[in-house]
Amino acid sequence: MNRQTKPLKPYHGLIVLILTAVCIFLIGPVLSNYMGLYGTLISELLMLAGAVGCTFLFRGNPKYVFPIHKPTPHGLFGTFLFWMGTIGIAMVFTVVLACFFPDEIMGTSAGLSYTFLSVPVLVAVLIVSITPAFCEEAVFRGIVFNSFWPIGNKWIVIVLTGCIFGAFHGSIWRFFPTAILGMAMAYLLAETGNMVYNIMFHAINNLLPLVLMFGMQWLMDGLYQVAGSAAYSQTGSYSFSYNLASAGIYVAMTGIALVLIYAGNFLIHMGRKGYEGKMFGGHRKKHLYILIGAAVGLFVLGCFLVIASAAAGAFGRMIYY
Known part of the structure; x- marks a missing residue:
């Protein structure tokens, strides 16, 4: 500016x-x-x-x-x-x-x-x-x-x-x-x-x-019921797995968010000097590789946490019952 x-x-x-x-x-x-x-x-x-x-x-x-x-x-x-x-x-x-x-x-x-x-x-x-x-x-x-x-x-x-x-x-x-x-x-x-x-x-x-x-009040009511059930009606192991799954989802979301920021940043600069050409080419390749690595890493980590939460929940139910 x-x-x-x-x-x-x-x-x-x-x-x-x-x-x-x-x-x-x-x-x-x-x-x-x-x-x-x-x-x-x-x-x-x-x-x-x-x-x-x-x-x-x-x-x-x-x-x-x-x-x-x-x-x-x-x-x-x-x-x-x-x-x-x-x-x-x-x-x-x-x-x-x-x-x-x-x-x-x-x-x-x-x-x-x-x-x-x-x-x-x-x-x-x-x-x-x-x-x-x-x-x-x-x-x-x-x-x-x-x-x-x-x-x-x-x-x-x-x-x-x-x-x-x-x-x-x-x-x-x-x-x-x-x-x-x-x-x-x-x-x-x-x-x-x-x-x-x-x-x-x-x-x-x-x-x-x-x-x-x-x-979307109906959806929010459902979410509050699920959250209340997880917090008050379930075992401690279930609560732990619920929190772990939530963390995994948001970690995966961070990886997706980085891609959205990159795409949005490209579009707001489109047509300006220094930003012509392809979205995935030119002098932006180095930045793109770093972005892809970070996004994939966060997404994989998030998926791993969700899987781990499912395993923890299953293990907890086996012990509880």
């Missing part, structure tokens, strides 16, 4: 972060207590107004701070694949945390679910998926990202803004998964110079829990 003619300074981003923190941690909770999820909507709009207002106040160029361009079909599809791969990695971190802190992780998820279900589905989509995709991106991948861009190292800015994004979600249990997603969205902006892609990424990611809650 090209730098601004008159780039914002890092202290501009810090000022916006302070204002955003006031909206999220002070104004937002007060509004939510009185208005529920509608208070969150007002808080998000205040964040957007602050980002746009500060851009003009700091004499930044809105075309560079909020770069919106016509997306390409392969760019949109690549963004979707990139999201699928990234959410797979983030889910692995969530599962690992849940193994050590189950009550905290489940408590956070349950609280969010209760909030989402307090309004009609279309309103929830607007407030939870669409509005944050525009408002939060304007703050974190808009003015904050651009103000830190003069640091000069792309990866420092990507990691830094991703970690800030994770921290602003206000939960230590959500920090790592959310920071990973924030880094992915910052990478999309840095590589494409088009906020349409990270806005789409953000909207799809926030839409996922709504789909699971509103459109």
Whole structure:
């Protein structure tokens, strides 16, 4: 992404972060207590107004701070694949945390679910998926990202803004998964110079829990029954094999996620100089071999854990009976 003619300074981003923190941690909770999820909507709009207002106040160029361009079909599809791969990695971190802190992780998820279900589905989509995709991106991948861009190292800015994004979600249990997603969205902006892609990424990611809650409640009920049965009704050996199988599935998913990230990354760069040619050719062969090795290794390890869990469960039943 090209730098601004008159780039914002890092202290501009810090000022916006302070204002955003006031909206999220002070104004937002007060509004939510009185208005529920509608208070969150007002808080998000205040964040957007602050980002746009500060851009003009700091004499930044809105075309560079909020770069919106016509997306390409392969760019949109690549963004979707990139999201699928990234959410797979983030889910692995969530599962690992849940193994050590189950009550905290489940408590956070349950609280969010209760909030989402307090309004009609279309309103929830607007407030939870669409509005944050525009408002939060304007703050974190808009003015904050651009103000830190003069640091000069792309990866420092990507990691830094991703970690800030994770921290602003206000939960230590959500920090790592959310920071990973924030880094992915910052990478999309840095590589494409088009906020349409990270806005789409953000909207799809926030839409996922709504789909699971509103459109697939029957499936979630079934999963809770299975989980409850495994946790309370079965033997200790069965519980161990159940956890081992879950770990194996997510390890295998990580291998698949790496392939999706590679494919998505190729598509968002398609047509740009240095990325012409075949997906599996040219100077990307070395990276591809490393990717294939890691993906296959993780997938095989995941399958091995699932098989081992089945063997452990069978052995446990033999002893139990």
